[in-house]
Amino acid sequence: MGLIPSQSVENSHYYTHKIFLFSNYILLGAATSCIFLTLSLRLIPSICGFLLILLHTTTIAAAVSGCTAASCGRNRWYAAHMVATVLTAIFQGSVSVLIFTNTANFLGSLKSYVREEDAAVILKLGGGLCVVIFCLDWVVLVLAFFLKYYAYVEGGDRSVVAVKRSGKVQSDENPKDWPWPFQV
Template identity: 60%
Template sequence: MGMMSITSAAPEASSPAHCRAHKAFLLSNYVLLGAASSCIFLTLSLRLLPSACGFLLILLQALTIAAAIAGCAAASSGSSTRWYGAHMVATVLAAILQGAVAVLVFTRTSDFLAEGLKSYVREEDGAVILRMVGGLCVVIFCMEWVVMALAFVLRYYACVDGGSAKVQQGEYTTGTWQPFQV
């Protein structure tokens, strides 16, 4: 059984719903890029050289940025299976971790600030900055689920929309192809 990929046609040949979903997907990924980079800068404002927890928090935001970039690449390359798979895996991992960080920040702010980050800023200022990071983590968590839903919608349109997708096939045997490959 050979490999099969789906490439989207030109945007003007796509259905209006497909174009709206594509634009919403790209906009959502751009919002994720902005929110994740803001989290990185807020984390760095707590301390110039972050501790291990701070480094892991920055690494989580970098994973979120990588997922958003993979999503933009998947959307611009015609939903190739490789970029789509990388995007979905990175987005799911980042969403789970973003939710965990948000809960940790809001439930144990002072412990996280004192023991985890070991910040040099005043405790009151650090708590405010850390709660802003937690708020952004909640926004990122919600946006990542929106992005995943839009990715599934785009994949659906690429597979089902008759005029907006063409199937390129190697060795295709009838009845063995599945549109959603994980």
């Protein structure tokens, strides 16, 4: 789960792999910061506060599964990473829009014990981090797609037939077995 590339990482996409891991580490830090900002609002008794913390925890789980997928290269981890990242990106974007458009109503449903002015500032800081997480989630998704594509093209994916880079069509059929009009 570190920045040391595995043996499956080719030189052609070494930097893509590093940027992918670095983006996931930034996601881990941003989601952890959002959790601490949410906890600073003292939201534990409310259901909305619990769901907000659960969203950030899911974002952390998606980033960890992304680092694991990049390290081991199995299809199962890529699938889990893609699903979790898409869901967290959608919900992070929704929460950030909700925070910036209806701050007072959102604070009312959170039932915070902090003064309203201070809570609004803390909530907008969390909303800004949600926007950063939303953008980084989509960057990570694009990089994960490219890494999976590189693995497919280079034949690293054993579950499917790899595309040949030579461009030549290889056929196991004998042209003599074809019907008469197609024989040359």
